[in-house]
Amino acid sequence: MPTSWLAGDAASSISVNLPASLQGTTIPTLLKEDAHQHLQKTSDVRDFFDFLLIAQNELPAEQLNAFALQQITAQLTSAAAIQEALDLWRRYQTYRAALGQQSNHSSASGAVDEMLTTLNQEQALQQQYLSDVAEVWFAQENKENQTALERFKIGADTTLSETEKKQRLLALGPPQKSQPVELSPEATERIQQARQAEEAWQAQYADYAGQRTQIETTAGLSNDEKALQIQQLRRRFFSSEAEAARALAFDRIYKNRN
Known part of the structure; x- marks a missing residue:
């Protein structure tokens, strides 16, 4: 385009x-x-x-x-x-x-493997769509996520004693946080709220996508019947026109990738 x-x-x-x-x-x-x-x-x-x-x-x-x-x-x-x-x-x-x-394409088993797969997928998408800015936009965030994963792995490792866990966690250093851009307090609060709302929307879409897949794989339904049921499902999950349109756009991206 x-x-x-x-x-x-x-x-x-x-x-x-x-x-x-x-x-x-x-x-x-x-x-x-x-x-x-x-x-x-x-x-x-x-x-x-x-x-x-x-x-x-x-x-x-x-x-x-x-x-x-x-x-x-x-x-x-x-x-x-x-x-x-x-x-x-x-x-x-x-x-x-x-x-x-x-999340619809994850095949890893176990929490650590799942988290690692998610991080790898995110970085692959960053390179696919935003390779010219991936380093500037995401490097620090990716580093923080990788460190958080390492902390999780240490905490979940049942072969380590509590002393060993503390030593390894100390070796990673204190958790690092990205320095936010200088915005007004109102703008900063709105962005934080929006990012939380986005996480909730993504979770809602994942639930919807799971039910959509069930309809798509139901035997005995014609393509028109499937399309109608998916449309009705989308309306139940997303009441506003803007959210329904966004979900439909996500659906199209999903189909194009498969």
Whole structure:
């Protein structure tokens, strides 16, 4: 899909007011151009996208993309930088959607193996969709997740004495936390709430996807009957139009990967 996908007539003609979920906050100014008028692909760009995505369950995809276009063009002036930001926005959303599907493909057994598989899948998706920013955006987060997994493995190792566990945990050093970007307290709180809501939505989608798979594999149903039952299932799980549309988009990504 070309990077102009969002800057076409349909998206550019839509004007979106500040979503209710962002009321009371100030849009953080995080996008910058370098000396050659290209986008500076720093971790701030991801934080900016995460801020915009607070509204993802409030706005239909077309309006969310139009809102992103408005905010990107408000901070960047170079056509090249704008297109680079839009391309990253598209790929980041695709990455997040693929990330939401990974639980349906896990085949590892045991908690440690499951966690390791999840981390490996996440990093593979980062390289697949965001290879040009994967190091800047995810390296610290991946390191923290890997250390957390090591701590879990040590704690779950029944062959170690309590003294040995303490020694190995001390050798790993204290838990590290990424330094957050400087945002207003209101914006920081909204992002934290949105990330918690996203985790809950992903869990809800996983439950829905499990039941969808049962319908898809039910013998004796025609394709039309399956499609109707899945549509009804989606409506039961996702009451708002925006959430149902997002679930449908995830479904399409799932089908394209299989």
